[in-house]
Amino acid sequence: MIDRNAIAEHNRSSELRLARDFEHLAEVMADDGVTTAECVMTKLTGFSLAAPSWALGTGGSRFGRFPIGGEPRTTEEKIDDVAVLHSLTGTVDAVSLHVPWDDPSDPAGLREYAQAQGIRFDAMNTNTFQDNPSTTDQGRISYKYGSLANSDPTVREAAIAHNKQVIDLGVALGSSALTVWLADGTNHPGQADHRDQFERVADGLHQIHEHLPEGWAMYTEHKPYEPAFYSTVNQDWGSSLLLAQAAGDKAYCLVDLGHHLPNTNIEQIVSRLAMVGRLGGFHFNDSKYGDDDLTTGSIRPFQLFLIFHELIRAGDGRLPELAYMIDQSHNIKDPLEDLIQSTEAITIAYAQAMLVDQAELSDAQNKNDAARAQQILQTAYRTDTRPLVAETRRRCGAAIDPLGVYRGVGYRERLIGQRGTSTVATGL
Ligand SMILES: [Mn+2]
Numbered sequence: 001m002i003d004r005n006a007i008a009e010h011n012r013s014s015e016l017r018l019a020r021d022f023e024h025l026a027e028v029m030a031d032d033g034v035t036t037a038e039c040v041m042t043k044l045t046g047f048s049l050a051a052p053s054w055a056l057g058t059g060g061s062r063f064g065r066f067p068i069g070g071e072p073r074t075t076e077e078k079i080d081d082v083a084v085l086h087s088l089t090g091t092v093d094a095v096s097l098h099v100p101w102d103d104p105s106d107p108a109g110l111r112e113y114a115q116a117q118g119i120r121f122d123a124m125n126t127n128t129f130q131d132n133p134s135t136t137d138q139g140r141i142s143y144k145y146g147s148l149a150n151s152d153p154t155v156r157e158a159a160i161a162h163n164k165q166v167i168d169l170g171v172a173l174g175s176s177a178l179t180v181w182l183a184d185g186t187n188h189p190g191q192a193d194h195r196d197q198f199e200r201v202a203d204g205l206h207q208i209h210e211h212l213p214e215g216w217a218m219y220t221e222h223k224p225y226e227p228a229f230y231s232t233v234n235q236d237w238g239s240s241l242l243l244a245q246a247a248g249d250k251a252y253c254l255v256d257l258g259h260h261l262p263n264t265n266i267e268q269i270v271s272r273l274a275m276v277g278r279l280g281g282f283h284f285n286d287s288k289y290g291d292d293d294l295t296t297g298s299i300r301p302f303q304l305f306l307i308f309h310e311l312i313r314a315g316d317g318r319l320p321e322l323a324y325m326i327d328q329s330h331n332i333k334d335p336l337e338d339l340i341q342s343t344e345a346i347t348i349a350y351a352q353a354m355l356v357d358q359a360e361l362s363d364a365q366n367k368n369d370a371a372r373a374q375q376i377l378q379t380a381y382r383t384d385t386r387p388l389v390a391e392t393r394r395r396c397g398a399a400i401d402p403l404g405v406y407r408g409v410g411y412r413e414r415l416i417g418q419r420g421t422s423t424v425a426t427g428l
Helices: 004-012 015-032 037-045 075-089 107-116 153-173 194-210 237-247 266-275 301-314 335-354 358-366 370-381 386-395 402-408 411-419
Strands: 049-052 092-096 177-181 217-221 251-256 279-284 323-326
Touching (some): 004 075, 015 037, 015 386, 037 386, 049 075, 049 335, 075 335, 107 153, 153 177, 153 194, 177 194, 194 217, 194 237, 217 237, 217 279, 237 266, 251 266, 266 301, 301 370, 335 386, 358 370, 402 411
Parallel strands (some): 177 217, 251 279
16 A cells, blocks of 8 residues: 555655646636636546556566566455555546456455445456356356357357346445446358347347346447457447447447547547437547557547547536546556556546637537637647646645656555565456
C-alpha cells in the first residue's frame, strides 16, 4: 500500500507550481465563460474508472512475454494493486474480474476484502475462448470451434451454464453487469454458415439475459478479427447492436477502442449507439494498426477527446453513467505505470471535452459554419487541462504526480520483494 502521508509528502514539492498553473487556467476559463474550474473538477471527482484484473500483470504477444516481476498472485493481490492505483489517481475505484482466471472460493470474504480498500466490483467477464476444466465440464467439451455459435448443442449449453454461474458469482460480489466477449467465428471460408452462427449466438445471449437479476446489465463486445481470422460472429457495432436487441432490454453494446478496423470513425459509432439507447460502456486503449492494446491516448488523443465530446452531447451536457474501463496489454511497461498514464489521458480528454462550448457549436453547425465549428473544438482540445486534473487529485488526497510518487516510493521493488520475480497474473 502507499499511505496518504507519503502522497502528501510528495505533493508538497509540486504544490506551488500546480497552484500557479491552476490559478491561471481557472482565470482563463472564467473569462471564456463556457464552464468553471470548480464545475469541471466536481465532475472529474465523480468520474470512476475500472481496471481489469488481467491488466495488472505483464501482457505479451504470441511471440513471447517478458514478466516484470511482482505480479499479483491472487485476486486479493490484484485488488491491492487497484487500491494503490486508486490512492494515487483518485479515479480507479473498481476491478473487473475474469472467470476462471479469477475464481474466488469465498466471494463474501473477497467482497469484504475489496470493500475495506474502497474497491468495488465492476462487470464480470466470462471466458469461453479457452478450454479450462471448470468451464468445459471437466474437459468433456471444447471451445475450439466456438462457444455460443458452436454447432454442437452440448458445447452451447456449457457456455450458457458458465455465463450463468459467473452472474451468480457477480451477485455474491456486489457486481451488477456481465460482459460477454465471444471469440466465436471462423478461420476459413465455408467453415460455418454465417447466419446459423449468428442465430445461435443471439439465442444463447437471450438465455443468459434471462438469468440476469433486476438492476443488472449485459454488455456485448464486438471485435472484427482475432482469434478467428476469416469471420467473427460479433464483428462490428451493427452486429453488436443486433445481438443486444436479440438478448433483451438489459443488453448494451460495449465499445473497445481497439476492436475496430483501421480508420473507423469510433466517435460516430458512440453517437449512434447512444442515440438508440444501447451504449453500455468502454474498454479504453489505443492502437496504431489493430487490437494493439496500447496506452490510452498515446497514439490518438484527439480521437479520445472526440469520443468524450460525443458522450457529453449524448448526455445533454453530462457524461452518461456507463461502464468505463481500461483494457490494455502492458507488454514492456510496468502495468501499474501504464494504467496510471492511461487514467491521466482519459481524465485529461474528459476535462477537455467539458470545455467545448456546446451552444456555440450547435449554432455553428446550424449555420453550416465548418471553420467556426472546428475552431470551437480545437480551442477546447488545445487547452492544457492537466492542472484541473492534478488539482482534482490533490483535493481528494491523491497524488499531484501519480507516476512520480509510484516511482518515488519504490512500489514495484516492494512488490518484487513480496511476490517474487516469476509470478503470473493471468491465464493467458
Ligand atoms: Mn475489451
